Amino acid sequence: EDKVVQSPLSLVVxxxxxxxxxxxxxxxxxxxxxxxxxxxxxxxxLFMLTSSGIEKKSGRxxxxxxxxxxxxxxxxxxxxxxxxxxxxxxxxxxxGNEKLTFGTGTRxxxxx
Amino acid sequence: xxxxxxxxxxxxxxxxxxxxxxxxxxxxxxxTMFWYRQFPKQSLxxxxxxxxxxxxxxxxxxxxDKFLINHxxxxxxxxxxxxxxPEDSSFYICSAQGTSGQPQHFGDGTRLSIL
Numbered sequence: 473e474d475k476v477v478q479s480p481l482s483l484v485v486x487x488x489x490x491x492x493x494x495x496x497x498x499x500x501x502x503x504x505x506x507x508x509x510x511x512x513x514x515x516x517x518l519f520m521l522t523s524s525g526i527e528k529k530s531g532r533x534x535x536x537x538x539x540x541x542x543x544x545x546x547x548x549x550x551x552x553x554x555x556x557x558x559x560x561x562x563x564x565x566x567x568g569n570e571k572l573t574f575g576t577g578t579r580x581x582x583x584x
Numbered sequence: 585x586x587x588x589x590x591x592x593x594x595x596x597x598x599x600x601x602x603x604x605x606x607x608x609x610x611x612x613x614x615x616t617m618f619w620y621r622q623f624p625k626q627s628l629x630x631x632x633x634x635x636x637x638x639x640x641x642x643x644x645x646x647x648x649d650k651f652l653i654n655h656x657x658x659x660x661x662x663x664x665x666x667x668x669x670p671e672d673s674s675f676y677i678c679s680a681q682g683t684s685g686q687p688q689h690f691g692d693g694t695r696l697s698i699l
Binding site: 501504506508513514515516517520551560564566570571572574575577 | 586616626627628630635671679681684685687688689690693
């Protein structure tokens with residue numbers, strides 16, 4: 473059974489800190505790994521990673537994939553209160569039916 | 585780009601009512617749309633996958649006669665919760681995908697409360 477595990481489950485830091493969120497996976501087939509941010513509504517897309525070692529960056533957020541060790545990290549630098557959310561990691565297995573396998577998420581809380 | 589609109593955002597209704605939720609891709613054509621359910625503090629649970637013009641594929645344990653899905657065009661899919669009961673109360677989220685391999689983009693979700 474495909475599995476995506478995120479750690480930590482929750483994280484509380486002060487504004488301005490840097491955080492690293494982890495996502496490891498065990499899947500039969502792999503096409504891409506996706507990161508989403510979920511606040512009070514539905515998830516918003518952050519990154520899609522398909523190749524190892526290539527960092528994707530958007531402002532203070534960055535992410536990288538290691539296909540040999542089967543994990544990805546999401547970094548957020550100079551955190552702000554608006555970064556408080558649940559961060560979801562998901563794997564696209566390339567089965568043709570496009571079903572994503574989601575992790576349980578990391579709940580990040582930024583204290584002012 | 586890649587905006588998905590879901591409507592309504594919130595529904596409160598009596599037990600036995602049928603509720604229709606719409607999911608529209610506003611600036612792209614969605615080959616595939618997905619319907620998820622999310623319980624508090626849990627991750628998303630896929631209910632069904634739908635491709636335009638064909639029958640939806642339901643996940644194990646999801647009643648297709650209870651949760652009717654119609655994907656009539658490349659920009660619209662609907663989920664109808666038929667004869668809803670309190671146990672159907674949940675947060676329902678749709679997502680849309682333009683082409684194979686592209687990220688899924690999510691609607692804002694519908695919070696359904698059945699009294």
